[in-house]
Amino acid sequence: MTIKDKGISRRDFVRGTVTGVGVGVFAAAGFYSYSPWRNQLFPKIARKQADIGVCKSVKVTNISETSWFDNGLLISDIKKAGGLLVNQYSLNWPPFGDGQGLAKGSYEAGINKIKHLLPDRLDEAWALIEQNCVHTDNPGGFSCLVEIEDMEGEIHKILFDTGWSYKWMEESYKREGIDKMLANNEIEMLFVTHEHFDHFWGLPVTMKYNPNIPIMIPDTFYPEGKQYIKDSGHKGQLTEIGNGLNKIMPGVASFKFDVPIICRVFGEQDIFVNVKDLGLVSITGCCHQGIIKFAEAAYRELKYEKDTLYGLYGGLHISPFEDWDPKYDDLVISLGKYGFEKIGCNHCTGIVTAKKFIETGYPVVEGTARFRSKDKAYLGNGDTIEFRAPV
């Protein structure tokens, strides 16, 4: 009697009779030798284990993680302007305002109002911006200082993003002494993760103190963004980084993803640091590609100390994608399997998520909630985190 003769469904048959037999029995019966697609094998992945070298330690100083101060205001601006796909330069947000009101601006019209004042006369520029832009009190910015100690003990400083509001960033730079470090040529480069307003539009503040600093941007900036670098008075070297892995110095590499981001921005690059006898540390801007995808890229592409993904700093955006199975729809659970040993999160991570990390027992380094950072669950403005193997 075949299954058909017995009048039972294949599903019931498999559930009832054969459970526990194993697919191997069917394999022996020649079950899947017939697949016409068998010759077209699916792609395979292999760990590439690229060697980026090592460094002794890395320290991150949070200059500002408060990108804006009122999320409701920001989102309502975006919604009124037409939604998440609207070009950021058209919003009439600081500094690109022409007085025409929300969503009626352009890079050209905005920069023309202030170009002659960049980068040195930022107070005057900001006064004009306050006349011409909407919601000038809302911008803050994302920026941090990354200090790499190489194997010889020498410190290399990287400025990681440059914030948004001229006023707020100037204040934040002064608080952390960044203005002097820039002026003294102590900072080796400005690394811009992506073109978003809160990570990039504060550029003239950096230019004011060191217009010759080398800048690294993803190669997917829009023409407005590239023009802004020129218009801000940059005189140094500009490097555009393409997809994938890019070695910066021993133990330090960036990784760029092509990913569409809200407000018509494209592509984000973040940094991996390989710390001697410790493991790999990730420093991210927003991680729009998703922290899980970033961690997987590390696993797939890099060789790192002790084969350990040790630490995280920065904004941990979850993947912008909808999951079809809510069981897996939780960053807290997903992140658990990587076994990070030290996490400093802030910016776009979400305070509730950060608190859940803490409740779940993840090794979150708490902050001090100063300088308008809202919660100790975040590594806040003015806080630092260091990754170094114990001696």
Added chain:
Amino acid sequence: MKINLSHIKPGVMVEHPANDIGELLQHFLSLIQFVPIVRFTIGWRGMVPSTRYHHCWTLKIKGFQGVFGLCLANTEINNHWSQATFRVCYFPDPDESLVERFSMAAVYYTQQDNYREHCREFLDYPEMAALFDVGNILLAINDAESAIVLSVQAPSRHKITSKDGIVNPTSATTEYLLAPDELDQNLPSFVIVYGLFKVIAATATFSLQQSPSQLIRERHMGHSYCFGVDGLKRQPTHFVDDLTLSLGYGEISMTDFSHNFNLDTPIKSSLQWQEGQPYPSIMRDVFWWNAHKINDLKAYDKRMMGIEERPPLYVISGFLGSGKTSFLQHYLEHEVQRGRFVAVLQNEMGQVSLDGKLMDQSYSITELNEGTVCCSLAGELRTALGQIISRFQPDVIVLETSGATNPLYLREDLVPLSEIVRFDSVTIVVDAGQYRAIEQYDVIADQIHAADIIIVNKIDKVSEAILQGIMTDLTKRNPHAKIYPTTQGYVNPRVIFSDGSETSDKTRVDNQHSEEPNMPRKHHHDQLTSIKIPFDRAVRRGDLIDVLDTLPSNVFRLKGIVTLESERPVLVQYVAGDYQINDFDSSMLEEQFLVAIGHDLTQVQLQLTQLAVV
């Protein structure tokens, strides 16, 4: 009109066209994420990129119970065209009747416990994935980047005959599961992959902001397959067609178009369409013609396209201290992370919308201070909702009501508001530890009775037996509600709420509403009263603790913000004997006060006043 990729990505794709054409589909799929209403309307129900493989996704779409797998198989360049071929698998739900159409081996996989997990990363299980293959989707772009072609290819049926039959491996005698020459698989492949293609094509139309200019559909002579000990044989057959359907976007000549995607088998029929002609009748109602217009308010009649613009309204109710604020915070962040914007309306007994202050300021909060919603006129609610909608255009509105609100009345109040919001569901949060103490109140009984979803929170505070008792009791009181036990107010919101723009669930509430007995009930708060004591000076920690330790049992709940001597402001939360004193962000401090809720609060008023003044 040429295609324009500049709003999808900056620059051109000249450097690595073969690689970039693979990326392009990824960009389409990413962009649509930012526009939930369009995403939902054209049929997306879920999308997960593989974390391990590039250009690989699992996808859920409307009308299919199972999950699609999509991955890049190869890219090639010929005749000035760069082309990417994506393979499509369909992993049916284990209980879906379509499973019966798949081969025995495929059926075997569907019934394994780890089937869903394996589907998620199907490329890790190529032997399994191959059994669920349904067809190909192709994407091509020309050198000039002026045109794109999107195609689907699949057999009308994928038939596989087992020449020798399949013998039951568990049987001692020769028992055939499948008789010799019986069909092992008879899958309507094209219909399945076409379901996905329609959604992807609409996504492309939306991303490119233009509709297709060309269409070709061809039927070719297909094949059937037979396998036996001598291997697999393929034979042409008239009973199966190989179908292709191609859409051209941008400037593309018909010769160019048809030349690129020819199959080498004899053609049986062909359908061609060009811009300017009426749409082919069998494809008139697909979204690939107009998905780019969905977002444009003025240009298109959304109602005709079945688009729901009213934001859904979720009512979250729960007795004070039950944990509804924690639940709400989880929910808000969940939505914010997904680019959706939630507006929260609160009303809290005691005239202070305390939870509004506790909530991160980043969420929009409008407070309804004038009494509880159930007592307020629908007019006031309408004004508040109207303001919220015009000011923020939220994707979702949550109405948080205090534990003293009677949701049965609320439902009635909400009926006239159906023009501006879509009433979705009532969720009630219940504190397991307090359950015995509160179930006696009529208002609680009503809340439980009126709920669509019941969250039993703080289950760590009670024994398994007590929890079981609570669950039984709840089920008895409201057999229709979904009940979720949890701790710390955390339930994945997507488990309990429909998508922000979903329309299918609305009948749930409407039906239930009509079942409610239409008899007027006197609404009272079960003699619960509240008092609010303002504090204008710091208090000693010891004094505060003394008061909290000696509060009488008729104080059900106490909550507020005070400043302790030589310390920062603290948040005080007390529920029937348990209390917490936590730091409170001083930058958010507006006033200091304590609110007590319970019955007969005269004595407590004295205690608190003393604390405030002395």
